[in-house]
Amino acid sequence: MKTTPLKLLTIAALLTSCSTGVVPMGKDTYMISGMSPGMVSAGGVRAKLLREANRWCAKRGLAMVPLSYSGQGAVIGQRAANAEIIFRAVPPNDPENKRPNPERQADYHEVITTEMRPSQPTPR
16 A cells, blocks of 8 residues: 555544633633544543643643533544543632542433532541
8 A cells, every 4th residue: 555645644634633722711710622533532632631721721820620521432433532621720729729529420422521529528
């Protein structure tokens, strides 16, 4: 099989992920979403988005506090793996900057949505 520039460009496009960038939603609250035709799981896309959100906050001297995320895995010939994260950007010493405690939920479409809630102290 002969490799042509068009084939290489097509393969590169399939392996490339894209994101919306950080989008303001309200006071200190932001959203970032993305998709990756080259990935099968929403977890891989979510990891890239979390890194991007953390870098965005760090450049501004803020801490990224995840509020919720959702995503869908890829279905060959139908959709690319995708994810969306909603987060707050707060000063590092802000009371909202706590350890996240994710709760996973799924609906019948297998869209995973997780709300991040502050950690609860363990009873003694």
